[in-house]
Amino acid sequence: MHPLELPFSRAGHDRAAHRRAEPDLVERLRADPRTRVLVLRGGRLAVVGQEPQRVALLPADEPARGADGSWAFLGEADGASYLSLVLPDGDEGPPQGADGWAGLRQVVLGQSAALAAAEPDVVLVHGLSVAAVALAGWHATHRRCGRCGAETTVVQAGWARRCAVDDRETYPRTDPAVIMAVVDDADRLLLGHAATWPTGRFSTLAGFVEAGEAPEDSVRREVAEETGVMVGTAPGDVVYRGSQAWPFPSSLMLGFRARAVSTAVQTDDEEVTDARWFTRDDLLAEVTSGAVGLPGRHSIARALIEEWYGAELPVV
Numbered sequence: 001m002h003p004l005e006l007p008f009s010r011a012g013h014d015r016a017a018h019r020r021a022e023p024d025l026v027e028r029l030r031a032d033p034r035t036r037v038l039v040l041r042g043g044r045l046a047v048v049g050q051e052p053q054r055v056a057l058l059p060a061d062e063p064a065r066g067a068d069g070s071w072a073f074l075g076e077a078d079g080a081s082y083l084s085l086v087l088p089d090g091d092e093g094p095p096q097g098a099d100g101w102a103g104l105r106q107v108v109l110g111q112s113a114a115l116a117a118a119e120p121d122v123v124l125v126h127g128l129s130v131a132a133v134a135l136a137g138w139h140a141t142h143r144r145c146g147r148c149g150a151e152t153t154v155v156q157a158g159w160a161r162r163c164a165v166d167d168r169e170t171y172p173r174t175d176p177a178v179i180m181a182v183v184d185d186a187d188r189l190l191l192g193h194a195a196t197w198p199t200g201r202f203s204t205l206a207g208f209v210e211a212g213e214a215p216e217d218s219v220r221r222e223v224a225e226e227t228g229v230m231v232g233t234a235p236g237d238v239v240y241r242g243s244q245a246w247p248f249p250s251s252l253m254l255g256f257r258a259r260a261v262s263t264a265v266q267t268d269d270e271e272v273t274d275a276r277w278f279t280r281d282d283l284l285a286e287v288t289s290g291a292v293g294l295p296g297r298h299s300i301a302r303a304l305i306e307e308w309y310g311a312e313l314p315v316v
């Protein structure tokens with residue numbers, strides 16, 4: 001099996017991390033008329049248009065832009081540089097040149113077809129947006145030093161925070177999570193229903209990697225905890241398939257195919273309240289009738305399900 005080719009797991013921009021230490025990088029790029037900026041407030045992005053809304057790529061050299069905000073250098077593409085600007089929380093309207101504010105999920109849902117088709121300009125803006133939202137979320141919750149509690153300052157063009165008291169830098173963290181298509185020896189797929197989901201919604205099982213744990217072990221542990229199904233420990237029983245950054249607030253979804261060595265289902269009834277084995281015919285029939293709802297086109301969950309199915313499933 002080749003790893004899944006997921007449009008959201010390859011960025012359209014170069015992070016150009018080597019430039020982050022350049023003196024006054026953000027200030028110089030703000031003065032460049034080719035530079036574009038993604039503006040955020042309260043975790044939402046400034047957008048243009050309606051249905052679908054698109055993330056606004058605004059000129060950075062607008063004189064009033066960002067007097068009271070926090071800037072970061074996202075990277076480069078096609079000779080242009082991209083910055084993010086996080087404005088202080090508040091309920092003000094969108095910045096000049098934008099029409100409103102929208103959450104990343106909302107923007108992605110409106111563009112899932114273009115993302116699935118890997119349209120280059122959509123992939124570029126998606127990658128920039130995911131990075132900007134993830135970075136903004138980290139800054140918002142890591143203002144103080146984790147060691148001594150002193151206030152920290154932003155350095156490395158937005159990619160680190162520094163404590164002057166103990167001369168320590170901290171970097172944006174990412175929390176790995178596993179998500180898995182569990183398949184039994186009859187080639188049936190195990191899908192679960194979470195307590196918080198609408199009736200009929202089913203998806204792949206998922207959970208966070210714990211401290212000091214290998215992702216393959218997380219797959220086995222989460223499947224056993226949530227459904228009582230045992231995943232094999234032989235070579236090839238847990239195989240990596242692809243990934244998706246999921247900055248809500250800071251997850252990285254690692255996608256696996258897992259081979260079940262038992263089939264009896266006993267859900268934990270806390271996170272997962274129902275779990276069922278589906279044949280391909282079952283799943284197609286229930287999705288077509290609307291009895292089962294699957295995750296959206298933009299998600300690694302659906303990509304894993306459709307990889308097992310062998311084709312795209314209808315969106316009802």
Ligand SMILES: [Zn+2]
Binds near residue numbers: 145147148149164
């Ligand atoms: Zn400190």
